[in-house]
Amino acid sequence: MDLFGETNNWVTNLAPILEKYKGRKHPLEYKNLYQLVVMVVLSAQDSDANVNAISPSLFEIFPNMKRLASSNVENLIPHISKVRNFATKANWLIEIAQTIQEEKNIPLAMETLTALKGIGRKSSNVIMREAGVPPEGIIADLHVIRVTPRIGLIPETQDGIKVEKLLMQILPKTIWGEIGMAFSFLGREICRPKPKCEECPINTICTYYKINKLN
Missing domain, CATH: 1.10.1670.10 (Helix-hairpin-Helix base-excision DNA repair enzymes (C-terminal))
Known part of the structure; x- marks a missing residue:
């Protein structure tokens, strides 16, 4: 058409x-790829502004993927409770972190990104665009x-x-x-x-x- x-x-x-x-950088105010992945998951059905507001304190407690992977849903929830569907997203983020373990293991291809919980095509396209890899x-x-x-x-x-x-x-x-x-x-x-x-x-x-x- x-x-x-x-x-x-x-x-x-x-x-x-x-x-x-x-x-132009995405409105999510991330500082590295780890933060971007976490914030993209949190922003689903919520506003970028809301996720930006809660992120500084969140990343003080969970500064990297390894720290997030060593935590659990119960510890994470209080730091993301102002985000819509926070309980589900907490489960997704802990599973992602425990699957990836370290930032260097974050996938940057559509097939491998969408294999992660809570990351669909839209989120994958955002992550790939911000990471500067060829679009899929x-x-x-x-x-x-x-x-x-x-x-x-x-x-x-x-x-x-x-x-x-x-x-x-x-x-x-x-x-x-x-x-x-x-x-x-x-x-x-x-x-x-x-x-x-x-x-x-x-x-x-x-x-x-x-x-x-x-x-």
Whole structure:
């Protein structure tokens, strides 16, 4: 599906947001790969801001994967109790830590990341993007799920896996590593539930803008 010509035109159409957001660090305020993995797990169905708020004290107690692996769910829960589904996430994190043991063993491939409890494709794509490894998919968070149908890139769906699959079919792999976060940042800052269309760098190719702002 391509509403604006050949599929490859999307690279040109999306160039303004790729340029605007390329290389920008994820909003999770992590300091190393271990912290990123933990925070990505904690942020599922919760806000990055909330996870950022509880993380400094969490990492004072659990500064590395080895320390987390030597602990248990009961000790971890008090430090993440302000996060949604904290009990389930505590179990996931302890299992991840005990499986990996040390930071050097953190996997950086889709198959091995998604084999870990609590880490799906979206989380894996975030970890791989932030680690700078070649992408195997496209980040499809709630912002991407909102933005991509709105601009006319894909049909509307709330299924993140379907969104990713559709985007991977349409967009060339050369931009997979950055385009997901570009859409996400656009959704956080401009293409919000109530969009700021006049500020959008890609409003000229946006279906929503054409229908709602130009008519």
